[in-house]
Amino acid sequence: MPDTHVPAPPSAPGALPLLGHAVPLLRAPGRFLESLPSRGPLVQVRLGPFRALVVCDPELTRRVLVDDRVFDKGGPLFDRGREALGSGILTCPHSTHRRQRRLTQPAFHPGRLPAYSVTMAHRIGRVAHRWQDGRVVDVLAEMQDLTASVTTATMFGDRSLDVPPTELAEDFDTLSRSLYRRTLLPRFLDRLPTPGNRRYLRARGRLRHTVGRFVADCRRHREDRGDLLSMLVGPHGSAEEATSGDHLSHDEVTDQVTAFFIAGIETVAATLAWSFHLLGGHPGVEERLHAEVDSVLRDVPATYEDLPRLAFTKRVVTETLRLYPPVWLLTRRVTTDTVLGGCRLPTGTAVVYSPFLLHRMPGLHQDPDCFDPDRWEPERARSMRREALIPFGGGPRKCMGDTFGMTESVLALATFARRWRLLPVPGTRVRPAPGGILNPRGLRMRTRLRTPCADG
Ligand code: HEM
Numbered sequence: 001m002p003d004t005h006v007p008a009p010p011s012a013p014g015a016l017p018l019l020g021h022a023v024p025l026l027r028a029p030g031r032f033l034e035s036l037p038s039r040g041p042l043v044q045v046r047l048g049p050f051r052a053l054v055v056c057d058p059e060l061t062r063r064v065l066v067d068d069r070v071f072d073k074g075g076p077l078f079d080r081g082r083e084a085l086g087s088g089i090l091t092c093p094h095s096t097h098r099r100q101r102r103l104t105q106p107a108f109h110p111g112r113l114p115a116y117s118v119t120m121a122h123r124i125g126r127v128a129h130r131w132q133d134g135r136v137v138d139v140l141a142e143m144q145d146l147t148a149s150v151t152t153a154t155m156f157g158d159r160s161l162d163v164p165p166t167e168l169a170e171d172f173d174t175l176s177r178s179l180y181r182r183t184l185l186p187r188f189l190d191r192l193p194t195p196g197n198r199r200y201l202r203a204r205g206r207l208r209h210t211v212g213r214f215v216a217d218c219r220r221h222r223e224d225r226g227d228l229l230s231m232l233v234g235p236h237g238s239a240e241e242a243t244s245g246d247h248l249s250h251d252e253v254t255d256q257v258t259a260f261f262i263a264g265i266e267t268v269a270a271t272l273a274w275s276f277h278l279l280g281g282h283p284g285v286e287e288r289l290h291a292e293v294d295s296v297l298r299d300v301p302a303t304y305e306d307l308p309r310l311a312f313t314k315r316v317v318t319e320t321l322r323l324y325p326p327v328w329l330l331t332r333r334v335t336t337d338t339v340l341g342g343c344r345l346p347t348g349t350a351v352v353y354s355p356f357l358l359h360r361m362p363g364l365h366q367d368p369d370c371f372d373p374d375r376w377e378p379e380r381a382r383s384m385r386r387e388a389l390i391p392f393g394g395g396p397r398k399c400m401g402d403t404f405g406m407t408e409s410v411l412a413l414a415t416f417a418r419r420w421r422l423l424p425v426p427g428t429r430v431r432p433a434p435g436g437i438l439n440p441r442g443l444r445m446r447t448r449l450r451t452p453c454a455d456g
Contacts, residue, residue, distance in 0.1 A: 008044070010040050012032075012043050018049075019048060020046025020049070020184075022048055022184040025045075029329070030360075033360075037357065039056075048186050049186050052349075054352045055351060055354075056357060060340055061390070063340065064332055065397070066394070068396045069094050071334060072093050072332060073332065074335075075352070077331040077436075078332075084175050084178070084204060086251070086255035086258055087255055088252070088258055088259030101400070103246070104248075107231035116154045117303065120412075124415045128300055131447050136425055136445070137444065138444055139422065140443055143269035144173065144269040147268045147269040147272075148265050151261055151265050153227075155228045157226065159214060159227075167206070168211075170203070173266070174199050175204060179436045180434065181435075207258065208254065211254050211257050214229060214257070215229070218230060218253075219253075232248060232256055233253055260401070264401055266326065268408050270324070270437050270438060270439050271317060271321060272413060275316060275409075275413055280422060285316065289413075289417050292310065297415075300415045304407070304411075306414065310414050313414045314406070315376040317406065319376060321389075322389055323360075325355035326437045327438075330352065330393070332352075333351070358387055420448065422446070422447060423445055424446075428442055
């Protein structure tokens with residue numbers, strides 16, 4: 001243990017009574033986070049009534065990510081997350097995580113990716129054909145529709161159970177928005193019968209009921225239809241049961257499906273929306289992207305087989321994830337007294353780590369605010385520190401859908417870029433909107449059909 005004279009970490013300025021730093025974190029989260037590292041490797045903030053330590057140093061962030069026994073899932077965001085989503089793999093504590101990961105990981109086995117990609121390409125192609133030339137579109141909403149459709153199809157296959165296609169997406173969207181706000185604001189506000197609280201409760205109840213119906217249907221039939229749900233319930237579950245008696249119960253599968261949805265829909269949608277925004281402001285990069293997709297794709301949609309030749313498209317996605325990591329702020333709870341960066345952290349301390357903060361650190365990136373996909377050329381990327389790019393987190397709790405999400409993003413970006421340009425609409429102002437996910441607020445762009453493809 002260090003001596004007791006070690007000074008406490010400095011506090012971020014500007015906390016308000018009751019709200020703490022909720023106001024800058026809601027209004028200008030990027031500016032607020034970027035201002036913290038100059039104060040020290042650990043900085044105290046207040047999230048509503050909670051105190052938390054923001055980790056502003058790459059080495060310390062790694063320790064937090066790797067040592068998930070001491071820095072367990074918890075803290076305001078995940079405590080609230082469990083209320084909304086149950087205790088699936090995304091939110092569960094260390095004590096149940098290894099078992100959950102072992103039972104869910106097979107759903108993301110690389111061998112299943114070609115089949116998921118066929119479903120992805122089909123859905124992406126449908127949307128790319130539906131757009132009309134010269135329209136102004138709400139890019140984020142379009143991408144959310146797309147990724148909700150992809151996730152529903154890869155998750156449930158052709159089971160429909162008469163659930164309106166937009167219902168699930170709407171409910172997940174409501175939960176995800178409410179989650180961040182509820183994390184930052186005092187708990188007594190939950191009990192007020194405000195329209196927001198009512199919407200949240202309705203979405204939570206309806207979602208659990210709907211997902212539960214899909215799970216029950218799948219458990220009844222127990223056949224591998226190539227979708228994610230079959231993998232969670234069917235042959236995987238029965239094989240495990242047969243050998244070890246270990247399987248996911250109905251409620252656990254419902255929690256996992258909910259976790260996959262919340263983790264998969266908005267993250268990929270935000271990535272794609274930010275990519276279009278960045279390309280709209282960087283015509284030189286856009287031209288190079290067009291050159292690549294025109295030479296690789298004879299027609300749309302892009303397919304799994306095209307991926308190895310879409311290297312520049314992948315670099316555009318990676319650079320977008322660096323500048324606008326959708327999962328930009330996460331919390332952990334210290335489970336036993338420990339020392340981090342020379343500071344004593346008592347049990348119960350809430351810790352925040354932020355991909356956004358590290359991705360914009362001048363010490364980790366040259367010109368960190370500049371959109372430069374070439375920084376991910378293999379030769380240049382080799383010299384980067386591992387913590388310089390953590391859009392999918394790291395350590396044992398690293399994103400399980402990272403390859404799935406990258407595949408979906410590259411297939412979608414290549415397909416749209418082959419067929420469409422999205423032009424900025426003069427006079428619109430796009431800003432990062434803080435929420436559970438870092439979304440581009442106000443992103444409206446005009447569609448412009450490029451040379452028609454072989455398929456018309
Ligand atoms: C661009 C897309 C995505 C991004 C940026 C992203 C980001 C992340 C991050 C940062 C974490 C770690 C959270 C933490 O440290 O507390 C995470 C965890 C997770 N993600 Fe993703 N994700 C993406 C796509 C997906 C998709 C498509 C799925 C599934 C369909 C998915 C499923 C998961 C799961 C299950 C976990 C929990 C893993 C565990 O705790 O063992 N993600 N994701």
